[in-house]
Amino acid sequence: MNRFNPEFEQALARRRFIQAAAGGTVIMALGSFYVLSDDLTREAKAQTRGDGRPRLPPGQRVIQALKPMGGEPGDPSPGNYRLRVHGEVDAPFELGFAELLALPQTEQALDVHCVTTWSVLGAKWQGVRVAELAERAKLKKSARYVIFEAAHGYTSNISLRDALKPTVMVAHRLNGAPLARAHGAPVRAVVPEFYFWKSAKWLTGIRFSNHDEPGYWETRGYSNHADPWKEERYA
Ligand SMILES: Nc1nc2c(c(=O)[nH]1)N[C@H]1C(S)=C(S)[C@@H](COP(=O)(O)O)O[C@H]1N2
Numbered sequence: 001m002n003r004f005n006p007e008f009e010q011a012l013a014r015r016r017f018i019q020a021a022a023g024g025t026v027i028m029a030l031g032s033f034y035v036l037s038d039d040l041t042r043e044a045k046a047q048t049r050g051d052g053r054p055r056l057p058p059g060q061r062v063i064q065a066l067k068p069m070g071g072e073p074g075d076p077s078p079g080n081y082r083l084r085v086h087g088e089v090d091a092p093f094e095l096g097f098a099e100l101l102a103l104p105q106t107e108q109a110l111d112v113h114c115v116t117t118w119s120v121l122g123a124k125w126q127g128v129r130v131a132e133l134a135e136r137a138k139l140k141k142s143a144r145y146v147i148f149e150a151a152h153g154y155t156s157n158i159s160l161r162d163a164l165k166p167t168v169m170v171a172h173r174l175n176g177a178p179l180a181r182a183h184g185a186p187v188r189a190v191v192p193e194f195y196f197w198k199s200a201k202w203l204t205g206i207r208f209s210n211h212d213e214p215g216y217w218e219t220r221g222y223s224n225h226a227d228p229w230k231e232e233r234y235a
């Protein structure tokens, strides 16, 4: 039941495609599709967020659903899942999937912005705040950065201050369904205030560090900070 089922995923994708195609320009890429919506882009450009920033960062266009951007998947089975919370903490711990579900949950509609210029608005993410995990792990004073660790050595890095913001979470559900394999099943990071590469899929660990450690994309020419509103795309 937890196994990745390509036929089922394709059927779902076909249905989303038919629903979405009514509203925008269909773009095919790498055997996948996405729907650029001029209407949603225009609407988003007219909106201002609570913090005064425009809803849509500069240079972005709205698509209707997350586009799978690839990467080397981890084991999607919740039964095998382990999340390690460790580093500059007094009480490191590991969680299984059921234990993660037993922690206080947060459900938030959040926008995400990919450096390749697509944005998805108001996706509903459910999971556990990084702040919640940090509190349980009892941070040492020396903790200043968070390193998200994922399958096959993928990492991303943000400052502790950014990681403790209430919108930053480890998510296991998207729009009312378990996370699909392509999007990081069973658990991924969601860091909506930065370009989407910071949101590590197939998350295996959260490591608190006393120093910054540029991650996979940050050591391959992309910005270390990655603020979409400042268009911090490349280093
Ligand atoms: N483990 C892992 N996480 C990852 C990546 C990856 O290659 N491996 N790619 C990143 C990039 S570049 C983006 S844009 C987003 C894409 O997420 P999506 O495929 O769910 O749209 O995941 C990020 N997280």
Ligand SMILES: [Mo]
Binding pocket: 069, 114, 115, 116, 196, 197
């Ligand atoms: Mo990306």
